[in-house]
Amino acid sequence: MLQVTGLSGGYPPVSVFRDVDLTVGEDEAVGLFGPNGHGKSTLLSTVAGLLDPWRGEIRFDGRRLNAPGDMPARLSRHVNYDLFRPRRMRARHAVRAGLIYVMQGNRLFPEMTVDEVLGIAPKAAMGRAGVGEMYDLAHDLFPVLRRRRRSKIRYLSGGERQMVSIAVALLAVPRLLILDEPTLGLAPRLRLELAEAVGRIREAGTPLVLVDQNIEFLTGLVDRLHLFVNGTIAAEIDRTERPSHESIMTLMFGGAAR
Amino acid sequence: MTFETFQFILASGLILGGLYALMAIGLSVVWTTLDVFNFAHGAFVALGAYIAWQVAQYGEGLWGFVFAAGVSVGLMFVLGFILHFCLIKPFEKRPNIVLLAVITTLAASVVIESLIQLVWGPREKQISPAVSGRIEVFGTGFVANDVVALAVALAALAALALFLRRTGTGRAMRAAAQNREAAEAMGFNVTVLYATALGIAAAAAALAGVFIGSLRFINPSFGADPLMKSLIVVIFGGVAKFTSPIYAAFILGVVEAFSIYFLGLYWSPAVLFGLMVVVLLVKPEGLFGHRRKTL
Ligand SMILES: Nc1ncnc2c1ncn2[C@@H]1O[C@H](COP(=O)(O)OP(=O)(O)OP(=O)(O)O)[C@@H](O)[C@H]1O
Numbered sequence: 001m002l003q004v005t006g007l008s009g010g011y012p013p014v015s016v017f018r019d020v021d022l023t024v025g026e027d028e029a030v031g032l033f034g035p036n037g038h039g040k041s042t043l044l045s046t047v048a049g050l051l052d053p054w055r056g057e058i059r060f061d062g063r064r065l066n067a068p069g070d071m072p073a074r075l076s077r078h079v080n081y082d083l084f085r086p087r088r089m090r091a092r093h094a095v096r097a098g099l100i101y102v103m104q105g106n107r108l109f110p111e112m113t114v115d116e117v118l119g120i121a122p123k124a125a126m127g128r129a130g131v132g133e134m135y136d137l138a139h140d141l142f143p144v145l146r147r148r149r150r151s152k153i154r155y156l157s158g159g160e161r162q163m164v165s166i167a168v169a170l171l172a173v174p175r176l177l178i179l180d181e182p183t184l185g186l187a188p189r190l191r192l193e194l195a196e197a198v199g200r201i202r203e204a205g206t207p208l209v210l211v212d213q214n215i216e217f218l219t220g221l222v223d224r225l226h227l228f229v230n231g232t233i234a235a236e237i238d239r240t241e242r243p244s245h246e247s248i249m250t251l252m253f254g255g256a257a258r
Numbered sequence: 259m260t261f262e263t264f265q266f267i268l269a270s271g272l273i274l275g276g277l278y279a280l281m282a283i284g285l286s287v288v289w290t291t292l293d294v295f296n297f298a299h300g301a302f303v304a305l306g307a308y309i310a311w312q313v314a315q316y317g318e319g320l321w322g323f324v325f326a327a328g329v330s331v332g333l334m335f336v337l338g339f340i341l342h343f344c345l346i347k348p349f350e351k352r353p354n355i356v357l358l359a360v361i362t363t364l365a366a367s368v369v370i371e372s373l374i375q376l377v378w379g380p381r382e383k384q385i386s387p388a389v390s391g392r393i394e395v396f397g398t399g400f401v402a403n404d405v406v407a408l409a410v411a412l413a414a415l416a417a418l419a420l421f422l423r424r425t426g427t428g429r430a431m432r433a434a435a436q437n438r439e440a441a442e443a444m445g446f447n448v449t450v451l452y453a454t455a456l457g458i459a460a461a462a463a464a465l466a467g468v469f470i471g472s473l474r475f476i477n478p479s480f481g482a483d484p485l486m487k488s489l490i491v492v493i494f495g496g497v498a499k500f501t502s503p504i505y506a507a508f509i510l511g512v513v514e515a516f517s518i519y520f521l522g523l524y525w526s527p528a529v530l531f532g533l534m535v536v537v538l539l540v541k542p543e544g545l546f547g548h549r550r551k552t553l
């Protein structure tokens with residue numbers, strides 16, 4: 001379904017990840033696990049088209065989403081007339097294909113109400129059928145959406161905002177859903193609630209790419225787990241071979257962890 | 259001062275306020291969405307007035323005026339939409355975009371002014387009013403055209419508010435203004451939404467220009483005054499909400515009308531600026547402002 005090959009990118013001029021290969025099959029959930037600040041979010045933003053890839057290929061359903069060829073070097077620090085430097089990938093093309101990304105710690109739209117935000121979310125479905133079912137699923141998973149429908153986003157708690165973000169993504173009828181640390185910074189009870197919601201989205205048959213700091217939560221949900229260290233995928237672990245804490249630490253930090 | 263005079267001054271203040279609100283709303287929509295100040299706004303007002311004047315040469319009376327205003331508003335929307343791609347979009351990613359946009363929009367305003375001068379010449383012109391004569395409102399006689407100007411300004415503001423709050427495109431525009439990245443991730447074409455914001459601003463400016471052109475004489479550089487007034491309105495009122503520049507516009511319009519009556523035309527800008535300075539000293543984010551700016 002999703003095929004990423006040799007992808008490099010970052011925030012020019014700083015390169016963040018290099019030569020990443022990642023595939024997600026139909027009906028598969030893939031986990032990404034790695035230390036803070038090593039570029040997981042940057043990688044996923046690039047895959048979702050929010051950042052321009054530098055090199056490599058992003059294919060979804062066999063269709064290429066990014067412009068072919070490497071990103072050309074800037075002519076000069078002073079020539080930055082964007083009209084002559086078109087984007088190399090656009091988020092709305094990824095969205096149209098059904099690749100939906102839930103940003104880490106999404107602030108959403110502070111001055112809009114929950115209802116207003118959920119009202120414009122189905123636009124991202126771009127005509128895919130199933131908005132109705134997803135609407136029911138979202139409200140079923142997160143009853144709080146209905147309770148707080150008239151609140152502005154900025155009055156929501158972090159957990160509630162996260163729930164709205166996921167609901168917004170569901171209303172886009174994702175064919176592949178990328179969740180970037182959905183449980184980040186939440187209280188344990190909310191964390192459980194969200195983890196359960198993610199599990200149910202998975203059961204509903206949506207392929208997932210999932211990032212989380214909690215390896216127990218990840219291994220419980222995904223079919224394959226990638227260790228992401230220093231801007232590349234260092235190792236791939238199948239769910240059958242549940243890794244020990246020790247081996248992960250060794251993979252992540254080399255010998256230094258011991 | 260008799261009650262009649264008071265009523266008269268108040269009414270002319272409200273009419274001024276309506277026009278200021280219409281002008282300022284364009285500036286504040288651009289400021290909240292694109293994060294830049296549009297110094298070509300005054301030139302948009304002027305160009306809108308001149309286009310309407312030109313079209314009004316072909317028709318007379320109310321319908322001539324309506325047609326002229328419609329053509330002017332439509333054309334200015336298209337022009338604003340296109341200008342986004344020339345003035346602001348190319349510099350989007352640069353850290354000094356605010357400064358760059360000041361320069362590009364100032365440049366645009368100079369070019370537009372010169373074009374007006376080139377096409378229509380420096381002589382003063384006036385658009386024939388939508389309606390002539392006087393009408394009676396609450397027992398007082400008013401110039402009918404003034405009342406129409408105020409009513410249309412209010413209707414246009416209400417329509418814009420409804421568009422932003424109720425329609426999908428309007429909500430998407432607000433979303434793109436509040437969090438560009440999240441709006442992109444939801445599949446919106448943020449560039450088009452931003453261009454639409456500039457188009458709407460230009461259209462509102464044109465509508466204000468049409469009415470100014472029917473209330474007084476216009477010349478190619480008359481946009482400077484509306485630009486200054488809308489800047490004062492936006493800074494004075496803040497942009498916490500869609501409505502904050504509107505309230506500010508009416509307050510300033512009334513203050514201006516009274517200060518013209520009591521202190522004379524010469525001193526009224528000083529009064530307005532003084533008022534703005536006082537407000538900024540006490541409440542730096544504007545009279546109705548928050549620290550955050552939104553649509
Ligand atoms: N907007 C930005 N501009 C420049 N550099 C950035 C930006 N955002 C992140 N970075 C840098 O890119 C690197 C990777 O950050 P990223 O957020 O992708 O890491 P991460 O693996 O998602 O971390 P975490 O687990 O904390 O979410 C970091 O060194 C960070 O400082």
Ligand SMILES: [Mg+2]
Nearest residue numbers: 040041104181
């Ligand atoms: Mg991250």
